[in-house]
Amino acid sequence: MSDSVGLAAHRYVALVAPVLDRVVRAAIQAGQDGGGAELSQRYGGMPATSFLVEMRTRLAAGGTVDGAGFAAITRYRDPIACQRALDRHVAYGMIHRRPDGGLTATERGSAFLAELYQVHAEVTEELWAGHDDRVQRSTETAGRLLTAALSPRGDEPVPSPGAFDAVAPPYEPDGTPSGVLLLNRLGTLRYHRADAHTDAWAAAGHTPASIAELTDGSQWRAIELETDRRAAGPYTALTAEERLTFLADLAALPG
Template sequence: MLYAAVVRPVIDRVHVSLRNAVRPQVRELYGRRGLTPGVEIDVFYALLDHPVPESALAARMVYWPFDPEAAEAPGLVERVDGCWRLTGDGRAVALEAERVFAAAAERLWSFRPSPSLPGLAAVEAVLPLVERLLEAGQAHGGPVFRALTPVWEPAGASPSALLVSRLEALRHYRADAHRAAWGAAGLTVAQVQALGPGPERDAIEAETNRLDGVVYEALDADERLVLLGGLGALPDGLADR
């Protein structure tokens, strides 16, 4: 449980910093088509691999306003037989977005302002560990995690490209744990979003960590340190912004 609480912000830092780094390019990618990024950019690694059940995507979007008809309107995603899938145009956009993410990750994570920093060696060290976590998660992960995995991995993808998609998938495991924690506490999404600091919030976070911590049992103590240290060593570029 303690490990889940410690590694969670490290994973989030890596994820958020990469999303921040690619935002201008993603907007330009959509802008060339007269569009703005929609729900598909949040789950494109899964959609490139397989259709996603409507219920799973609705759960994924529970914290934000989500209008399925508006999501379909630009023509990049569509609902067929109870699932979301990419259209032909949507797949073209998603493939280009994947290349943008992969290139940004390689550029960001290879930065070594000091020779003591591992750079891309850290990516190679943590990649197989994250893969094992995703495999372990199939046994007891929540509905969104199961619906959004496996993720699409192109042939010949770099370790950086693979780590981007796998970390994205791993974050869904914790998100399921959090939804389960506040749901078991009898809260609605509006109530949990309005919840301030205090015992009730602390209890939900503790239960989230307990549920999330199960997946890390797939790693031994040394491997957990490698995962934490490797992800923690990845540059995020945030200090320059």
């Protein structure tokens, strides 16, 4: 296979994005059903933990998500409601808000995230049992894609700084199981395309509210095409055969 038969990077993005989304959503839901909900309740429930889960790949490493990064991650939600929800995380002692607006996990928040990583290890091992080769290949490929996204070539379109920069690279301590590596690498890659999508609809004159209402039609298709073009850079690091294998492996994972 070659790029000339429909696997050009920008066309491939349109194929792999929904498959990637499905795999991440399935693993996150499995985490909720497999102990994540109970874990959250022990630390105060969703009002105390939801943003920690979203920003786990940065906060679990002791890192900081700045105000702009938080705004990008929550761009489709009401900003006042998000700040109130964030206030609750602070009140529960899970997140520390610095004077400059940066967010870090407290000691209690870090303990929650350590347990969350363990829950994700257990549920992904069960969810993807019997697919060890696919998980390993996909994990390695996702790592290459992240490396390419973090160090783009000069001739590649690059999304504006946003959610991806807030959560990448994911926290991967020694001994992290492949299932957790895959979940977090794919989850981080989703933000790369999300930032490209924001650039595409902003260039077309939309706002978060107006783009949420645009679900079909020629303008919607044009924005999707532009999103894929802007998000394609990392996938140029793969050969056409590697793109096919990555897509097939993800599509075959249960969930």
